[in-house]
Amino acid sequence: MFLKRVALKREEINDQRRYPFHIPAIRTFSELDLKKNVTFFVGENGSGKSTLLEAIADQCGFNTAGGGRNNTYELHASDSALGPYLRLSWMPKVTNGFFLRAESFYQFATHLDEMAQEDMQTYGSYGGKSLHDQSHGESFLSLFANRFQQKAIYLLDEPEAALSPQRQLALLKIMHDLEQQGSCQFIIATHSPILLGYPGADILSFDQGEIQLIEYEMTDHYQITHYFLQHRERMLEQLFSEEDEE
Numbered sequence: 001m002f003l004k005r006v007a008l009k010r011e012e013i014n015d016q017r018r019y020p021f022h023i024p025a026i027r028t029f030s031e032l033d034l035k036k037n038v039t040f041f042v043g044e045n046g047s048g049k050s051t052l053l054e055a056i057a058d059q060c061g062f063n064t065a066g067g068g069r070n071n072t073y074e075l076h077a078s079d080s081a082l083g084p085y086l087r088l089s090w091m092p093k094v095t096n097g098f099f100l101r102a103e104s105f106y107q108f109a110t111h112l113d114e115m116a117q118e119d120m121q122t123y124g125s126y127g128g129k130s131l132h133d134q135s136h137g138e139s140f141l142s143l144f145a146n147r148f149q150q151k152a153i154y155l156l157d158e159p160e161a162a163l164s165p166q167r168q169l170a171l172l173k174i175m176h177d178l179e180q181q182g183s184c185q186f187i188i189a190t191h192s193p194i195l196l197g198y199p200g201a202d203i204l205s206f207d208q209g210e211i212q213l214i215e216y217e218m219t220d221h222y223q224i225t226h227y228f229l230q231h232r233e234r235m236l237e238q239l240f241s242e243e244d245e246e
């Protein structure tokens, strides 16, 4: 692994009440030691996972709209408000990698098409054809299977967004193969109980107003999915009757 620590330069913040410093998990954040090749960010919607991941991408020199260091294209409102306040510690430093942002993947695909007009080799790292000519899930998998290499750091924001359960397993296999072959680091914000099951990963929860380690089986993602699959009818009955009472 390469990125060892992420620290917040709190002394440089002028107004702690504004975004992103007012987010509870960011307000209490000082530093984070990364100890595993695979780290997951979990937490409720709006708990600050994407904000921190995007800020790390920013400080890695990746395009915060999604992509690597060489992908320069503009996307409205994709600047990282937190990035300039982070200090990253590396051992050793890598510059290879990619920031996957599910919500702006369409624009990334368009950017690749523009690059390919000048150099058809561009598609070589993405399955040999335009990402627009593949389904959403297929294009994600093409990226993971072809673009991901050794000695790199991959920052993935909800990669499961387009992936079927079977393809989520395929992503786990790709990650495992890369990890086995040598050195590759992943930091992944996810809501997927399948991805979170990756063996030996650290899972960091953004709930309860701070970023802290959590066991897989203690995550809402595991517990709610597990209970739902085991007691679907009872759970839905309870859920719908609660709605009736409101």
Ligand SMILES: Nc1ncnc2c1ncn2[C@@H]1O[C@H](COP(=O)(O)OP(=O)(O)OP(=O)(O)O)[C@@H](O)[C@H]1O
Binding pocket: 019, 023, 043, 044, 045, 046, 047, 048, 049, 050, 051, 052, 189
């Ligand atoms: N550019 C912005 N300006 C102001 N507030 C923002 C901005 N971007 C995000 N926020 C707010 O910051 C909070 C954290 O957002 P963030 O996208 O980091 O959450 P998240 O944990 O990734 O959520 P999700 O699981 O829904 O993707 C949210 O309340 C969001 O509304």
